Amino acid sequence: MNPIVYALPVFMLTMLIEAMVARWRGVDTYDLPDTLTSLHLGVLSQVASAFTKVLGFGLYVAVYERFRTTDLPTDAAWLWVGALVLYDFLYYWVHRWGHEVNLVWAAHQVHHSSEYYNLSTALRQTSTGAFVVWPFFLLMAVLGVPPVVFGVVALIDLLYQYWVHTEMVGKLGWVDRVFVTPSNHRVHHGQNDYCIDKNYGGIFILWDRLFGTFAAERDHEQIFYGVRKPLASYNAVWGNCNVWRDLWRASRAAWQQQGASAAVAVWFGPPAGWGGTLEHLDTATLHRFDRATPASVRRYAFIQYAITVVCATHFIAIAPQLNWAVRAAYALIITAGALSTGWLLEGRARARAIEAGRLVVVGGLFLALPLWFGWQAPPQVKLAVTALLLTSLAWVAASGDRQPARDA
Template sequence: MNTQELIITWATPVFFLLIGIELLVAKLRGRDAYASSDAINSIGLGVISQLVAVFTKLLSIGIYAWCVQHFALLRLPVHSAPVWVGALLGYDLCYYWLHRMGHEVNILWAAHVVHHQSERYNLSTALRQTGSGALLGWIFYLPLAILGVPVEVFVVVALIDLLYQFWVHTEQIGRLGWFDRVFCSPSNHRAHHAVNDRYLDRNYGGILILWDRLFGSFVEEDGTDPPVYGTRSPLRSWNPLWANAEVYWRTAQDAWHAQRWRDKLLVWIKPPGWRPADVAARFPKPAFAMPGERYDPPIAVPLKFYVLLQFALLLGMATQFLGMAGSAALPVLLLYAAYQLAGLCVLGAMMEGRRWAWWVEGLRVLATAVLPLASGHWFGIGHLDGRTASAFVLVFGASALALPWLRASSLGASQRGECMTAGP
C-alpha cells in the first residue's frame, strides 16, 4: 500500500464519522439530507474509483515521474517550505483548469459526470468519484512536472487538495462571510453542483475560489434561487458501471450516427450536450426541464438492511484489497476487483427492483460462503483458519437463506404500494 492509499484508508473512518454527524444534524433540523440508496451508490462509486486507481498508477503518477526526470526545467528541493506552498497553489490552479475543461469538453465530462449525478448534496456525494478520470486527467498536471515539482511533493499536495474538498459537500453549513470570497466553501460548491441556469458551469476551484474570480467563472449562491442538484441528463439508475459509462456510450452512439467524419470527432471535444445537426434531427431528445422528483425507487425495510449489510462487507473487502495491492499478483487483484464490482452492481440492481438481481445475488453469496471453505483460501490470504472460513459460511450462508424471505417481503410491499396507489 503506497502513502496515498494508506492515508485514504485511514481517512475513511473519519469520513464516515462526519457523514454520521451530518446525518444527525440534518435529522435534528428536520431536513431530508440522505437517502440510503443514493448514499450507497455514491460511496460505491468512490470504492470503484479506488479499485481502478490501483491499476492506473502508471497514468496518474508514472507518467508524471517520467516527465520530471526527463523534462524538468528546475530541480526543486523536497525539503523546502516555499516549494510545498508553491506546489499546492500550482496544483490547485491545474485542478481548476482540469475541472473547468471537465465541464466544457465532452470527453472529459464523460469522466467527471459521475461526481455530479447524485440528486442530493451531502458528504457522501464527495466520495462519488469517477473510475475513468485518470485516462486524460494527468495531462493537466504536466506543467508541474516541467517546473520540476518532485513526485513526492506532487503526490502529497494532490491528496491535500482532494481531502480538502470533502467537507464542502454539505447543505448543513451556511454562508461563511470572508471565507466564501477566498476559498471553495460549502456555499460556493453547492452552486457548482446545481443545474439551475444561474449556477450552471461555475465555481470550479478546489481549495481557492480566487481562480474563479480571476478567470470569470464565479457565481454567488442566491437564497432566492436554491440549488437543484444532479445533471441535465439524469442518470436515474443505481448501476455503478452505467454511471461511469453513460456519457461515453451516448457520445459513441452520436458519433456512430453522424454522417460527417468531422462531426464524429467534434462530438467528443465540443461542450456536453452538443450534437451534430443530422443526429439531433433523427434522434431528438427532450428539452431540459427542472427536475420535479428525485430518483428513489421504493425499497422494503428488510431489503434495505440486507443491502446495507452486504455493502458494509464489500467496504471491508475494498480495504483489504488496498492493503494487498502492493504485494498480490495482478491476476488476483483483477479477479478480486471484478468480484467487488459485480457485488456493487448486483446490490444496485436490487435497489432498482430488478428481478434477475435476486438470482445473481443468490449465486454470489453462495459462492462466497462455499468456495473459501472448500479451498481454504481467500483473495490475498494464503490459508484460512477454521474460524475465518466458518465466519464466511455463517455470514454469507445466512444471507443466501434470507434471500427468499426478503424477496417475498419486497414483492408484498410492492403490491401493497400498488394497491394504495390504485385505491380511491
C-alpha cells in the same frame, strides 16, 4: 498503503454526525440507496486506481525523471505552498474542461449524478478519470516538482474538497469568496440555470472570480442537485459508463453522416453540443429518482456494502503484490458486489437470483480456498462468514420479488 484507507473512519464518523444533524433539523439530506450508490462509486474509484496509477503517477515520475527543467529541493516550504497553489490552478482548468469538453465530462459527470448533496456525494468519484485527467498535470513534472510533493499536494487538494459537500454548513462570509466552501460548491452541484458551469475551484474559489465563472449561492432559490440528464440508477458501474456510451454512439452516428472530423468534434464538443444553448430548467416538474426500496432491502444492501468495504480495504492493501490477472479477479469480485447490490436496490427483475449466485460463488470461494488472496482466514472468521452467508442466502430466498415502483 493508500492514504484514503486511513481517512475511512473520519468519513464514516462525519457522515454519521451530518445525518444526525440533518435529522435533528428535519432536513431530507440522506437517502440510503443514493448514499450506497455514492459509496460504491467511491470504492470502485479506489479499486480502479490500483490499475490506473501506473498510467497516472507512473507517467508523472517518468516525465519528471526525463524532462524536468529544474532540480527543486523537497525540504523548502515555499516549494510545497507553491506546488499546492499551482496544482489548484491546474485543477481549476481540468475541472472546467471536465464540464465544458465531452471527453473529460464523460469521466467527471458521475461525481454530479447524485440528486442529494451530502458528505457521501464527495465520495462519488470517477473510475475513468485517469485516462483523461492526468496528462494535464504533467506540466508540474516538467517544472521540476518532485513526485512526492506532487502526490501530497494532489491528496491535500482532494481531501480538502470532502467537507464542502454538505447542506449543513451555511454561508461563511468572506471565506466563501476566497476558498471553496459548502455554499459555493452547492452552486457547482446545482442544475438550476444560474448554477451551470460555475465554481470549478478545488481549494481556492479565487480562480473562478479571476476567470469569470463564480456565482454566489442565492438565498431565495432552492438548489436542485444532479445532472440535466439524470442517471436514474443505483448501478455504480453504469454511473461510470453511461456518458461514455452516449458519446460513442453520437460519434459513430456523426462519422456515418458527416465523416471523421465530425466524429472527433463530438468528443471535443461541449456537453450541450456545439453552439447549443442551455435549456431553462423547469424545477416544478423535477422529481428525484426513487425506487421506493423497502427497508429490509436497504438494510441488507447496507450490510453487503460493509463487507465490500472490508474486501476493498484488503484489496487496496495487497494490490501492489498481486499480478495483474489476480488483481483483476479480486476487482471483479468487488465490482460484482456493487452491481448486484445496486440491482437489488432498484428492485430489478432477477436481481435476487443474481445476488444468490454471487453469494454462492464468492462466499463458496472464500470458504473453500486455503488462502483468500494471500490471507489465511482463522477458523473463527470462516465460521462467521459461513453464518453470514447462510443468513444472506436465507434472506434472499425469503424476500419476494417486487414490482419496481415508478419514479416518485
